[in-house]
Amino acid sequence: MADTGKKSQDRTEHLFVVRVWRETVGASSEKWRGSIEHVSTKQRLFFTSLADVHDFIAARLTDVRRAVSGTGRSSAHQPGRGGRVVDRARLESE
Numbered sequence: 001m002a003d004t005g006k007k008s009q010d011r012t013e014h015l016f017v018v019r020v021w022r023e024t025v026g027a028s029s030e031k032w033r034g035s036i037e038h039v040s041t042k043q044r045l046f047f048t049s050l051a052d053v054h055d056f057i058a059a060r061l062t063d064v065r066r067a068v069s070g071t072g073r074s075s076a077h078q079p080g081r082g083g084r085v086v087d088r089a090r091l092e093s094e
Contacts, residue, residue, distance in 0.1 A: 012064065014038065014039075014040070014057075014060060014061070014064075015038075015039040015040065016036055016037065016038055016039065016057060016060075017036070017037045017039060018034060018035070018036045018053065019034055019035050019036075020032060020033070020034035021033055021034065031048060032048070033046070033047070033048050034046070034047055034048075034053075035047070036053050036056055036057070038056075038060045041060070043060070
């Protein structure tokens, strides 16, 4: 089957940007840290655990399902297990 480059109308895509880096903690210890951003909403989470990345993505997808069905409230400002969600669009407007 040839790919025509057209996207299915039943398909919804989300773009996330993930950045990771190592930080020195103390004299001889290093920790991995990172951030993930949901590009369309500009919400960003700073994390130290991959579980936080999973929770962040799951929450964004749940938000979409709720918006489509018209039920529930947004989880936009609910951080994962230990991360911190930052709404970059809101910060830039202040």
